[in-house]
Amino acid sequence: MVLWIMSAGFCRVSSGLCRVSSGFFRVTSGSSRASSVFGKFRLVSAGSARFCSGCEERLCPPLLAGDVDRFGGVTVRDFPPDISEEEFSDLLKVSLHQWRSEGRVAVWLHVPISQSRVCSAAARHGFSFHHARGDQAVLSVWLAEGQNRLPAFATHQVGVAGAVLDESNGKVLVVQDRNKTKNAWKFPGGLSDLGENIADTAVREVFEETGVRSEFRSLLSLRQQHTHPGAFGMSDLYLICRLQPLSHRIHICTHECLRCDWLDLRELAETSETTPITSRIAKLLLYGLENGFQHIDLHMEELPAVYSGLFYQLYHRPMPDGGKQYSKGAI
Template sequence: MQSLPRLLKRPKLLSYTWRVKFHTSCLSQQDVLMGTVDKWGGVTVDLGSADCGLEGTYTHTSLRELDAFAGMLRNSLKQWKMEGKKAVWLKVPILQSRFVPVAASQGFQFHHADKDYSMLTAWLPAGSCKIPHFASHQVGVAGCVLREDTKEVLVVQDRNRETSHMWKLPGGLSDPGEYFGETAVREVFEETGIQSEFQSILTIRQLHNYPGAFGKSDLYIVCRLRALGHVIDHCTEEIIGCKWMDVSELATSQSTSLISTHVARLVLYGFREGFDKVDIGMKELPAVFRNMTYKLYHRQIPDS
């Protein structure tokens, strides 16, 4: 039978053994984080990837694990500097957010965040940081839907604005991966029930420090759309009024915004002189990237 002193010593021995095993499992064999290198000399490390060098999920991180990660990050930064790397992009999944203070203590800063991760960056060379800023603008798109037979334009009164009594063009923010014309057609249908098709861009407004853009700038793009139907079925949650209004009335109305007045004047000029005089048209062209295209917007020119 073992003596009491020996039994009391055993948990300490087991605890020490567990601690050693933890440190060897927490650090990969190379003791550095693994990432992908881009053509600009930057390194991207995704802490949610099984290939980054960390072991385990780290959804409930202990102080020992944070200390181990801090050591790996220090070693990695030292190696990347020796290799002449410039920018480091550290993608931190939301369930691993405990790593953010550790990275911040070693010079990392927030670059942007999405629904389930934050992206941190560090600039390694001496001198000013050359990492580009994240998106500087939000994009809003309005649809100027015209009935060319009656020279009327579709207008709405927005329920969610302080100026809800004013008549305006239907529209909203562009979704990721959505072209301007697609946004205009979608927003018009969601707000008014009117189907339409894209014709051109009429005008673009740029505004800095836009109150609704979280301190960023705002692009507001007005598209000319052709109505495919005339029966209004507006969304009562967003819109308190919707109607077809004579373009001449919109151009002189006191119950509208200044930009709507200018758009109406553009439309009147288009009706009178031809929309080729005001339209910013669109062509779809192949991009330099494989299997991709882009849309190019410009005034109409004769085909060569």
């Protein structure tokens, strides 16, 4: 005999009725059809079950399928579409018991907004919100012993500006933002998009605000600021890149900028109509222009990541011979 059943726990089958923790299946003799409150079933053959005193018993696996990460956590992304809050609570309870027995350290639930009803059920089992973005919320729970060691969600926003320097005449591209309390000269820039590299952000923002095309040359500076206004309580990282112009004609974005111009570096370094950080970078660029940019530049090198197989960008001062004197066999 073959039965379609869905449950987590022990399923006891008698001649006419199969009782499950979340409801009842009615089994017709000689038939494999059964009804369930879950609406989805797992195929179990009689040969794979245990028999005892004329009854068929089986420990059914958890119905919440998840992916195990390299840290020993479980991530669940798919849920039965029509599952109720109480049904989900039953499934989650047994799944958590199973994951604990397997030594899993944490569980992540990626819940679409259309199934947000399961969040309250998860909360009853110790889950809390980790973060939310777009149409999905992520809940987490720590299963291992000791203090919760799960990382917090992103704590910073990243702003990037581009200092477009024309080395032939010592002029740099600057803008004045619209709707600011002080119309100070600054380098064009904005927030980095998700998954966007720093260099790409600088080039994109410069073009969007000024219409000037440019290419990345180096990273000049990094500013860290906490409790930044408009950062939703997060900390703020602000990076300034040195760019080389590929065009010079200005097509200002009037929605974001009040003014835009090419200013002499020395004028920018000395004027009171700018911000402290812009003035400092102007002086840094002056030093590089006069003494060589190798003294101020942080170059970018792309390296392979060990675990993901992807690549990342590393910014650092260049070594004279690229570090060959420290290579294997050179020491």
